[in-house]
Amino acid sequence: MSWARDCTKRRPAIQAKLTLTSAIPSIAAFCLYYQHTRQRHNYDISKGFKSRMTAPSIYDTVADDFSRVNDLIVQRLSSDVPLVEKIAQYIIESGGKRLRPLLVLLSSRAAGYSKDEHLKLAVVIEFLHTATLLHDDVVDTSDMRRGRSTANANWGNAPSVLVGDFLYARAFEMMVELKSLPIMEILSHATAVIAQGEVMQLMNVKNPDITEDQYMTVIHNKTAMLFEAASHSGALLANADDAQEQALKNYGKHLGLAFQLVDDVLDYRGDAEAMGKNVGDDLAEGKTTLPLIHAMAHSSKENRQLIRQAIRKGGLDNLPKVLELIEASGAVEYTMERARAEAAKASDTLSALAASPHKDALELLTQVAVARVS
Ligand code: IPE
Ligand code: IPE
Ligand code: MG
Ligand code: MG
Numbered sequence: 001m002s003w004a005r006d007c008t009k010r011r012p013a014i015q016a017k018l019t020l021t022s023a024i025p026s027i028a029a030f031c032l033y034y035q036h037t038r039q040r041h042n043y044d045i046s047k048g049f050k051s052r053m054t055a056p057s058i059y060d061t062v063a064d065d066f067s068r069v070n071d072l073i074v075q076r077l078s079s080d081v082p083l084v085e086k087i088a089q090y091i092i093e094s095g096g097k098r099l100r101p102l103l104v105l106l107s108s109r110a111a112g113y114s115k116d117e118h119l120k121l122a123v124v125i126e127f128l129h130t131a132t133l134l135h136d137d138v139v140d141t142s143d144m145r146r147g148r149s150t151a152n153a154n155w156g157n158a159p160s161v162l163v164g165d166f167l168y169a170r171a172f173e174m175m176v177e178l179k180s181l182p183i184m185e186i187l188s189h190a191t192a193v194i195a196q197g198e199v200m201q202l203m204n205v206k207n208p209d210i211t212e213d214q215y216m217t218v219i220h221n222k223t224a225m226l227f228e229a230a231s232h233s234g235a236l237l238a239n240a241d242d243a244q245e246q247a248l249k250n251y252g253k254h255l256g257l258a259f260q261l262v263d264d265v266l267d268y269r270g271d272a273e274a275m276g277k278n279v280g281d282d283l284a285e286g287k288t289t290l291p292l293i294h295a296m297a298h299s300s301k302e303n304r305q306l307i308r309q310a311i312r313k314g315g316l317d318n319l320p321k322v323l324e325l326i327e328a329s330g331a332v333e334y335t336m337e338r339a340r341a342e343a344a345k346a347s348d349t350l351s352a353l354a355a356s357p358h359k360d361a362l363e364l365l366t367q368v369a370v371a372r373v374s
Helices: 005-006 012-016 020-039 045-049 061-073 082-095 101-108 116-140 151-157 158-176 180-204 212-237 240-267 290-297 301-313 317-326 331-350 359-372
Strands: none
Touching: 005 116, 061 101, 061 116, 061 359, 082 116, 082 158, 101 116, 101 212, 101 240, 101 331, 101 359, 116 158, 116 180, 116 212, 151 158, 151 180, 151 331, 180 212, 212 240, 212 290, 240 290, 240 317, 240 331, 240 359, 290 301, 290 317, 290 331, 301 317, 317 331, 331 359
């Protein structure tokens, strides 16, 4: 199955083909908007999307592996406790782009891996990611995720946190099955760093004095770390040499930074339907992300005070005015510029890898990370 070629079809056609039926809305939206964005920016890639013959996609080269990962995800969600299974299935089957498992598949294959333990590793990473989402939506009091109401909105905070714990635990059970201490070390360390990143962010909430450096530390910890762990552990599984291992590790880090920078732009500029989550959540929570940091530094004293107040107060009352100031200060362009710089660094690391279709897909992924609208 080719996810990219599916981008060129209408949604009903996609639906017929997928095993994880409920994964369709977000993956399809991702594909469609990705295609749309590429065309708007006139990238060559859009020609590929129009032609089934040449359509390159981030999912294409590992399409079979990807589909096996989706099967394994469903299989390994099992629990004797019905509510655990219900909530875990609810969020997992809501879809998501599955970018982190994709990164495991592409990294290990690009480093020459030829067996199939990478499938399990990919599932571990997606479970860790999903656990962070369950917890994150509680902390951020978010009520929409992957185009549906969040688990916390449906079942309350306590079940969401506990099922998040279950997913972490299941991920660790599977990690042990991989029987690789170095991989366990990377993933357990990443899990600790992510949790600390989320706590750090919580401590920064409603504080308008967060610096750009502090912001970058938070996004490195809460987001880039898992991307880094995905590509790094993929490289280790493949017994990559030192240069390749380091390259893939850095690739994940820079890709993850680009990804979160864009996420923080989309929180102001995005389309809720395409993203499957609310616009304005960050301001509502009083999160001082880069668009706000830049807007504060490049606004009049009076407007700066207004943004500071909006951050301190939280909520959405000031969103229209804040959006105006973000636009007027060039904060979106600045944040996107930083995202593109990170994507370029990710792309540069790939020179350490031998030519392969997987390497090409990793290159494409750096472009997707900054062109995405979902
Ligand atoms: C959401 O990640 C959390 C962030 C790091 C911004 P994704 O945008 O990859 O979420 P899904 O898995 O596709 O829903
Ligand atoms: C996501 O940060 C980080 C983790 C899930 C660890 P956000 O809070 O920006 O992610 P969204 O926007 O809710 O997906
Ligand atoms: Mg959030
Ligand atoms: Mg966000």
